[in-house]
Amino acid sequence: MPSLRSKTTKPLPGFRAVATLSAALALALPLTGCTTLHTTAPSAARAGAGDGTAPAGFGAVDCRKAKCIALTFDAGPSEHSARLLDILAQKKVPATFFLLGKRHMEKYPDLVRRMEAEGHEVASHTWDHRILTRIPPEEIREELRRPNEEIERLIGRRPTLMRPPQGRTDDTVHRIAREEGLAEVLWSVTAKDYATNDSALIRRRVLQQSSRDGIILLHDLYPGTVPAVPGIIDALKERGYVFVTVPQLLAPGRARPGTVYRP
Template identity: 65%
Template structure:
C-alpha cells in the first residue's frame, strides 16, 4: 500500500513537471528560436543600424551593455487606471512599453493613448480582441494585429513596431504575419500574475523576486491591484541599481527585427 502511494506521488510529480515544461515551451514560442536583449545588442551593425536605433530612441542614450537595465511593460490597456499610472511614471522619470488592446481599450481611451505616446512611452500592439493567435488562421492573425496597428497610427501618427501575443502563445504562422506587418514579438521574464490578485504588496514582491538584469517585466494596468504596486517596484529596483528603459532601448544599438521573438 505504501509502495503504491509513493509510486502515485512520483507519477503526479512527474506529470506536473511535464506540464510545467510544456507551458515553458509554449511561452517560449512553440519551438521558435528566441533572441535575448544581450544577443540583440551583440548582433547590431555598428553603422546604419546604430544610427537608426539612435533616431528611434531620442530619449534613450542608455547603454544597456554597461548599465543594469530593465524594461517595464504593461499589457491589455489602456483603461481607467492608466492615467494614474502615467502620473506615477512621469513623477518617477520612467518610460515604459505599453502593449495595447484595440477593442474597448484603444478605441475607448484615445486621449490616454495620445498622452502615453506624447510622454515618450513606447506604444506597442497586443491585438484587437486578445484572441490566442496560435489558434487562428493567417488572415485572422493579420486582422487582429493590423486593426490595432491602424487604430494606433490614427491616434499617434505611427504604427507600432512591437507586438506581444496574448498569453505569449505564438507559432510560425504568427511569426510570418508579424514579419509582414513589421512587428517584432516580445515576451517577458518577470510576471506577477496580477490578473489573479488585487494584493498590491504581493504583486510588488513577485516582481522584485523575479527581477534581473536585461529583464522584461509584465504587468497589466487594467487590474485594481497593479498600479498601486508600481511606485514600490520602481523605487526598490532603482535602489538596487537598475535603470528603467523601453524595450527598444533594451535592445539598442540593435533594432527590433520584424517577426523575431525577443525574450530575456
C-alpha cells in the first residue's frame, strides 16, 4: 500500500521540527488504515478520453505529444506568493496552486485573484489543513466546502481539484470529495522544502526526481522555496520539459470528482 511524504503548512515558531518528525512518521505508516489507494496516472486520464482537443492557455500544450510536467504549490497564499507570481510571469510558466483558507486566502485575497487572472489553476488544500482521515465525515465536508465557497467568491468559479493534507486520503474522503465535485491530486516529486531553507538543495531534489508527466510539490510559504524556482524552471526547460497546469496535464481528459490522480 503506497504511502506519501508528509508536510506541514503553517510558518509558526518551532513548526519546522514538527514537520520533519511528521514526515518521518508518514514514511513509516500506510496511507490509510484499511483502504487500498487506487490512483489514475495522467497518461491514463488522457488515453481514457479518446480523441479530443487540448485546453487553451499557455500555448494550448498537448501532453500526448509534449514532454509535460506540472508545477504545484501548496499552502498559500503567503508573503512569498507575489514574488513567485512575478517569476512565473517572467518565465511564462503556469502553475497549480492548492490554497488554504484560514489565515491564507483570508489574508491574501488579492493574490488569489491574481493567480486566476494570470492563467494559473486555483485549487483547494482544505480550509485549515486538518488531516482528513482523522476527522468525522461532517468535518471533512466542512474542510472541503469552505475553501470551495471562498474561491468561488474570489474568482467566480469553484475549484475542481483538491490536495488532501499530507496526501492522506481514504474511501470516506473520496466519497465526500466526489459529492463536492472535487478530484484529488497527489504528486510524484517533492523537495521536502518544509524541512530546509537551502534553495540549492530544493532545486537539486526536484531535478533528481522529475520525469515526464510528473507533478512537482512545493510550498511557497517557506523562504527557501521561491528562490529555487527560477533554477528549477530553467533546468527543466533545458531538458525539454513543458510546464502545464494539472488540468492541462490530464487533457483531453478531465478530472473526475472522487478520483485520485498521481503519476
